[in-house]
Structure formats: C-alpha cells, structure tokens
Amino acid sequence: GQQVMQIPQYQHVQEGEDFTTYCNSSTTLSNIQWYKQRPGGHPVFLIQLVKSGEVEKQKRLTFQFGEAKKNSSLHITATQTTDVGTYFCAEGGNKLVFGAGTILRVKS
C-alpha cells in the first residue's frame, strides 16, 4: 500500500529557532493530513491539504503541499516550549496511513 516517508525522526531545537518536518511519497497523494501528538496524549488533527501547491498558515505553523502532490512539509517559526510533541503526516483515504512522525523537543 501507499507509504509516506517522514523525516527527520527527531529534532531538538533551542526555543525561538525554526523547525521543519518533511513527508515524501513515491506516488501521488490524494491529500495529506497533519496531526500533533503531545507527550502522553493522543493525535490532534491540525490540517488537511488537498490542492497541488497548496500553502496554509496557522499562526506560526506553515503547511505546504508539493506541486506534484508527492511531498508536504510543516514549518514552525520561532518554536516555543508548547510546540513539543510528535508531528505526524498521514495520507487520507478510506483509512489513514501515517508517517513515522517527527519528535520535536524545545530547549528553553
């Protein structure tokens, strides 16, 4: 089945630094969804991207969907300690296929 590769696996940043996680697929994605899971918590839906080249912003978070709909990224500007957690991309369909996730740690 469809596989979504996500990198990096882990990133540790200083508070105020930027952070980016990337998802890639070898085939065209119908859509991409992003979720955040706080330590000890459950995944929370952030956004869904559907259109080629789509860019969406949520405060300090910027989500992009590639022109070929084979890759996506989540960028956080000026990280804060509240941003810690694991960020997952997932391809939506009849069922979600999750990427491996990127664990973000923020040093204050």
Next chain:
Amino acid sequence: GAVVSQHPSWVICKSGTSVKIECRSLDFQATTMFWYRQFPKQSLMLMATSNEGSKATYEQGVEKDKFLINHASLTLSTLTVTSAHPEDSSFYICSASVRQGSNQPQHFGDGTRLSIL
C-alpha cells in the same frame, strides 16, 4: 464538537486476562471507527476498521480472534484483547470522523495504556 471518548485510560492486569476497551463518539454518530496500536516513540499502526452493524476489517497480520471488535451502535465500538500476554502491552487508540467517506480528518480518543504483567 467532535469528541471521542475512550475508556479506560489505563489497564494493568495479569497475563491471560481479557481486556475490553470502549470508544464512544459523544456528539456525533460514526458508522466507522478505527483502532490503532502505538508502541513508544513509534507511529500509529492501524489494526482494524470497525463498521457499525457488520464485521470489522482487520489489517494484515492482526489476529481477529485475538482482538475482537464490536460496533453495536453508531456511537460505540469496543476492542477486546483476549487472553492478553505481555507482548500485547501497548497504547491502543481509537478514532472516528464526523463525516462519512474517505479523506476525512480523524478525531482520536485519549487512548488506553495496557500493561500486561
């Protein structure tokens, strides 16, 4: 809106015990719910798709006789881990979407941490 409640949050029990986990959609109806398993620092692995009024659809490698799923109403799905053993210890999470059909965002329950001694 779109709240999914999962119970219990924690279970610690002896090997050989069967454990039932409930997943409820509190403010919407869900003909389909999903059950995932997550090991520490790993991604969510879909175990099965729970369908209201019909049999669940299990992912490859998931034993249907081990993980019994019942979706008896539009707001409740249950996962029973039968004769649980230490290797079944994990974080189990359910999800549901408000709208039916594919490509829908999922709302997750709080998860159940299962520890088998």
